[in-house]
Amino acid sequence: MGQIDLFSLQQTYNQQRILLCFNGPLTQSLIEEIGHALRNYMEREHATPSSAMDVFGAYIELTQNIRHYAARKGWDASAAAAAATVVIARDTEGRYVVSAGNILEAADGPALETRVNALAAMDKVQLKAQYKEQLRKPREEGATTGAGLGLIDLARKAAEPLSCSLRTLDDGRAFFSLRVVM
Template sequence: MESIDLFAMRDRYNQQQILLCFNGPISRSLIEEIGNALRNYMQAEHAHPSSAMDVFAAYIEMTQNIRHYTREKNWTDQQAGATVVVSRDEQGRYVVSAGNLIEAADGATLLAAIDQLAKLDKAELKAMYKEQLRKPRDEHVISGAGLGLIDIARKSSEPLRASLQPVGNGLCFVSLRAVI
């Protein structure tokens, strides 16, 4: 196995202002532990409390969605792995990004839902959120743009962005990015 150049990795993380990065299978307890680390980091950085809560909420929603999706598919740990990054952009805003494998058809549905959310302004997102809250919830139905995704879109300072990259065998890697 090739040696990992940790210094180069550290340098790249610093250049890209990456605060937190995780890659691998994600469990409920790991989501919680990484969430605690993120919360502590943001407190130490003296982040504005509302920004810190929005970043934390986006992280939790994204990782729980990944976990629920991969568990429903009964995927192996390797297939169920997630890549999660919290960073800062040039303007100092927080960027929460997450990605995972997804079946191509599910990925296309998710991208369509995110594209639809990206076209809405804050008032339309708020109305959609309230409408979704009023709908009866069927726990056996999987939705591509549920309450959590709408909430992330509402908290984001710019439209959500997502992409799909085919990886073979009917699977794609989906990436979602929210700027808080």
């Protein structure tokens, strides 16, 4: 591998208003360290406490979901399959954009994409009702997935509908990306 053109990379980050970017395997300690850096950055930027909490909450929800998915699949935390890409940026209106993507089994992608798109199609009243309904549902003992409240809560707090993409890879897997504007 040749030398990385850091200047071009910096220019790209600046053009896309990227504040923080991580690419690689996510461990619990790494999620915490990046979260700490994110909090410090937002304090220096004088973000409102509610805005800072929303962005931090979105970051934690997305990264923990990625980490839990890899663990459920039995993927080694250091394996490329357990890797993620996380980007926190500002849009042209000054809102924070939290994006995260990870590899998943191709068969798991469509259901997740459908779930996100269904939430994106709901208005705030419908999202609140969906949240309450999900809260009341009994949780199956030994369930391997969460109750889904985190994703619904992200949709409720987001400044615009959630958006996602699913890209099929050659090895029977896919790359799923989720974007949340706060």
